[in-house]
Amino acid sequence: MPNLFCMQIQRSLSPTYEKHLQDIFYAKDTFDERQIPQLFQKAAVLHTALHHTSPVFFLVDYTRSQYLVMSGGTKIITTYDPREFMEGGIPMLRSIYQRDDFKVYNESIFPANIDFLSSQPQHLHQEFIFTYNFRIRNKAGRDVQLLQRGCYITSAATGLPLFSLGTATDITLFKKDTLIHHTIERQYDVKGRPVQALMAENHFYPQEEDRLLTTQEHRILSYMAEGWSSKQIAAHVNIAENTVSNHRKNMLRKTNTKNMAELIAYAFRHRLL
Numbered sequence: 001m002p003n004l005f006c007m008q009i010q011r012s013l014s015p016t017y018e019k020h021l022q023d024i025f026y027a028k029d030t031f032d033e034r035q036i037p038q039l040f041q042k043a044a045v046l047h048t049a050l051h052h053t054s055p056v057f058f059l060v061d062y063t064r065s066q067y068l069v070m071s072g073g074t075k076i077i078t079t080y081d082p083r084e085f086m087e088g089g090i091p092m093l094r095s096i097y098q099r100d101d102f103k104v105y106n107e108s109i110f111p112a113n114i115d116f117l118s119s120q121p122q123h124l125h126q127e128f129i130f131t132y133n134f135r136i137r138n139k140a141g142r143d144v145q146l147l148q149r150g151c152y153i154t155s156a157a158t159g160l161p162l163f164s165l166g167t168a169t170d171i172t173l174f175k176k177d178t179l180i181h182h183t184i185e186r187q188y189d190v191k192g193r194p195v196q197a198l199m200a201e202n203h204f205y206p207q208e209e210d211r212l213l214t215t216q217e218h219r220i221l222s223y224m225a226e227g228w229s230s231k232q233i234a235a236h237v238n239i240a241e242n243t244v245s246n247h248r249k250n251m252l253r254k255t256n257t258k259n260m261a262e263l264i265a266y267a268f269r270h271r272l273l
Contacts, residue, residue, distance in 0.1 A: 015110075015111065015114065015160075016106045016107055016110060016111060017105060017106045017110035018106055020062070020110065020114075020160065020161070021062060021065055021090065024062050024063050024160065024161075024162065025063060025064070025065065027063075055073055055077070055167045055168055055169035055170075056070070056071055056073045056074045056077055056078075056167060056168040056169075057069065057070075057071040057073070057166075057167050058070050058071070058085075058150075058164075058165075058166060058167070058168065059163065059164070059165050060090065060163065060164045060165075061162075061163055062090075062161055062162055062163065062164065063162055064089070065089045065090040065091065066086075066089040066090070067085050067086050067089060067090075068163075070082040070085045070086055076170075077144060077146070077168070077169075077170045078096070078136060078138055078144060079138040079139040079140065080092075080096070080138070080139065093136075096136045096137045096138075097134065097135075097136055098134065098135035098136060098137065098143060098206075100178075100206035100207060101134040101135050101178075101180065101206050102134070103206070104134075104180050104204045104206050105132070105134060108202075108204055109132050109180070109182050109202075109204070112182065112200070112202060113130050113152075113161075113184070114160065114161075116128070116184055116199070116200060117152070117154060117159050117160075117161075118159055122154060122155075122156060122159050124186075125151075125152055125153075125154045125159065126151055126152070126153065127151075127186050127187060127188045128151060128152075128184055128185065128186055128187075128199070129149055129150070129151055129184070129185045129186075129187055130149070130150055130151065130152070130182075130183075130184055131147065131148065131149045131181075131182070131183045131184075131185070132147075132148060132180060132181065132182040132183075133145060133146065133147045133148070133171065133175060133180055133181055134146055134148070134180065135178075143172075144170060144172055145170070145171050145172040145175040146168045146169065146170060146171065147168065147169045147171045147175075148166055148167070148168045148169075149166050149167055150164050150165055150166020150167070151164070151165055151166065152164055152165075153165075177210075178205065178206050178207060178210060179203060179204070179205060179210070179253075180203070180204040180205070180206065181201075181202075181203055182200075182201070182202040182203070182204065183198060183200065183201050183202075184198075184199045184200040184201075185197060185198055185199060186199055202256055203253045203254070203256055204256070205254065210254075211254055212254075213251060213254065213272065216237075216247065217247050217250065217251050218272065219237065220233055220237065220244060220247050220248070220251075221251060221263070221264075221267055221272065221273065222273060223236070223237075224248070224260060224263075224264065225264050225267065225273050230244040230245060230248075248260070248263075251263055255267075
C-alpha cells in the first residue's frame, strides 16, 4: 500500500494561480509519497549537471510556496543568487515577474493548464509538458525573456498541481516582442520509441493595444466574412495573396482562434464586424 497523505478538499476548477496557491496551502491533498523521491532523484541528476550553467532547473512545492531546488544557472540568467529564491520562495519570483506577463499567467495560462489537466486521467499528468514565455526584471532593471518548460505532480483527489518540475532558459536574444506563446505537449513512449504530441496552443498579448486588429486587418476580415477568397481580396486591396494569408494568420493569433469560422464568430461576438 502506498503511503498517502490525507485529503479534505472542496475547490472549484480553473482557479487563478494566486488563488490556487492560497487554497493549496490550507488544504490537505492526497498524493503518493513515492513520487517525491522520484522527483528528487530527477532533481539531483539535473541539479548536478546544471548547477553552474544555464538553463535554470527548479523544483517547486506549491503547498508551501517554496523552491526545493534551484540551480546555479539562476544567477547567470536573472542576476539573483539561487539562495534568494530558496529563501524567498514563490513570492520572490512574483516580485520580479513583469506585471503584465504575470497577469496573463495568473488569469489565462494557469487556468488553461488546470482546464486541460481536468480533462485528462490523473495518472497521465506527468506526461504533459507545459511551456510558455514571460519576462522578469533583473537587478540592473532590465527585462529578461524566459522560456519555461515543466510538468506537474498533481493531487490524486482533485488533479490540481502540488509540485512543479522544470527548466527556464534565457531567450532574450531571440525574443523581441511581448507575445506570450503557450503550449501543452504530451511526451510518452510507444514500444520504447519516444513520441511527442502537441495537445494545445495559445497566444496572449500582455498589452491590449497589441491585441487590437489593424485597419487593414479589419478590412480584410470584413471581406472574409462576406465569403471572399484570398485571391479576390488580394486583387481588390491590391496586395499579394501571400500578404492576405499573413494577415489571416496574425488575426488568428491575436484572437486565439484556430480557423476562419472561429475568427468570424469571435469578430461578431466582440463587435469587430
